[in-house]
Amino acid sequence: MSTTSGARDPQPGMLRIIATSSIGTMLEYYDFFVYVALTSTLTHLFLPSTDRTVATMAGVGTFGIAYVARPLGTIIFSPMADRIGRKKTFVITLAIMGIATVGIGCLPTYAMAGLLAPIGLVTLRVVQGIALGGEYGSAVVYVMEHAPAGRKGMATSVLQSTASLGLLLALAIVSALKFALDASAFESWGWRVPFLISAPIVAVATWIRLGMTETPVFAEMKQAGRLSKSPLQDTLSSATSWKAILVAMFGAQGGTSVSLYTSIVYMLYFLQNVLKVEPSRANLCLGIAIVVAAPLYPVFGRLSDAIGRSRVMLIGIVLWILAAYPAFAGIRTNALAGGWAMVTLLVALLAVLTAMIMAPLPAFIAECFPPQSRTTGFGLSQQLGNVLFGGFLPLISLSLVNLTGNPLAGVGYSIVSLLPCLAVTYFWGLRQDRLIRQRSHEVQCASRANAGQLPVR
Template structure:
């Protein structure tokens, strides 16, 4: 079985460049807005951590708020199951229209929510509930957008085209930071901390309506339409993805050999770094957010660069280099950040932050194309979404909480790095042992053969 035979097929007639641009724009803008919604909570956790819980220990309130942030990651795999099945049975387009509406509604409600002083214990309950809805929605969004673009892309440009979507997670975080900084500067610190922090949440309603208008004009994926026309859809995508040994084995190796390390690397370089700067190094809010924002702006084009390079030189070697460089770079880079902060050298701090994010782009840039090529089309939405959100949601999403807890428990400001070093290193080893041949790996071949047999019988 060659890589061509197991990858999402290019359309026989080709796709016009103008149509392809519209497809990428519609998918990417919607996904960027969903990531903005998802991450605005994390970006503002330090600001509102005491508003939805009883007064008391500020550190405890922050850790509980970050834990609530983590609950959104725990349910992402559940969202992957629910919306993955919908995407593989009903269609890619209808599914990520649904996820967009759920995400936008939950985020807008976060901006309207009363504090603990007004509604008591209902405040933290509502906070967690809305966070769970966000997690469910993002669990179905990313996989759908990846699959939709991949199934409309010619094979020789799939890495480059899907890598545009990979910029949306960083773009969403960058947008959230930009909106927060703008509101903070415009309103002043006192007004922002009192009520102005709600504005970034409420802005979601406007952004979602804009994205919804674009997505309503999209057509269904040609690969899905062909499977529906020929009667080759999976009758039970969840069962086919997890109940059969070959496909379940593929799911496991993708989680432990790609997405766990990807998720931890991503959240270490962006969210944990933000908490590290503010809570450990005591850098002021604006300096920390602006520094991370600058690093993201500089590094974001590398997502597309490494996506393009993966079309020419293969996905596996670039992803592996990113995992290895990330694991090896945490301790020296965070030590560098700490040294720069102590000496008030923001330039050095931004440089270290940028290098760290570039390592992540090596993993993340080619990953969308890589994952879409690994999973059979009949279970692609379900399998890809599950693997991605178990890895990035569970392993990655709790990175800030685990790392900050290790710092608190040991008193060592760099102790939190034990977790990301271990996870990315283990992921690199599993990757080499199971997926180094990419779509031609035996484990991928067996999964495709099993799914083809199930859906044709």
């Protein structure tokens, strides 16, 4: 297959490929983030405590536990995607996520089952983390390997918006239920609905994904007998792969994790738990911000195709660092004064800057690894970075607020966390960009010289 014409003429089915991959990934993130939207309710029902602060910390900590499980999902499923196919793997992970989510909706509460209730909740959150750890890398590589040269950043950037869009869907459904039901009905059975409706949602998403075809890159490797027998071993035994993992972990992925989980996840806790904003109003502010930022992901992704992945991410990280503290301070001031339009504007500003950091990331990481172990390398880079910088960020930030009494202490932690990510992206990320462009040029030259050679895309 020639790789030279793709830059001029995108595949006719590319939009369908992006749409079907994004819908499935968004629904999987919905399953994962329903917990965030219902943290206060689930904390009360499953982790009761006479100390409200302790209960909140326990609830937010349970969110972080799922992130510890995500690298395990990568170890299990990412090599599978490199051995048996990208499509087959993310059908499996979607089904596992759906089963775990429905399981949470069926759990007895602490009042019904005592300690078995929180044990069951934590166990199913771990299963969700394992599923998501194997899902996202498979979806990104699937889209990236279908995308034409010169458009991979734009194509994969759409998938980056699915995390916040999944949270948006969760917030919308939870808000609608709270509006339709009185407090006692919602606490009695209404909270289960967002989890239980995952069953038909996952069924539809699975049906969509079963109709998708395998990537041409994987199909050609399989036909040529070039599939790796042990992608995990190949990745971990390669000094080049380790360098790429570390650059991504402490650079671009770290920056993405900090900005996303501060601007989207911690923001919700900041509004509801620190500023005591009524949940429906907090959900509305965050929901509008997500809607504003979502269309900009492909814009920033396309920009990364033009000027380089790391350059776009560097600009985003610098702007986010400069804007974060004034934005959180302004949100606090305006929330206390009832200036909700300004609160929403400032939340949206951080969401947009987060999109600028996130959009180029999937193409940047995926391009660092050979196709035989691409999903494995991507998954390790992303999930280890998420654990290190993102999973427990909301818990640490809220703990700092409670320990210091300073409502802005949490965002201060995020800013400090971003500084090493900025340095790594500047000193090594830009160099990695140059190596990727050089490798891509060599591959295109080889493809022109020998049309029968397997393309490495």
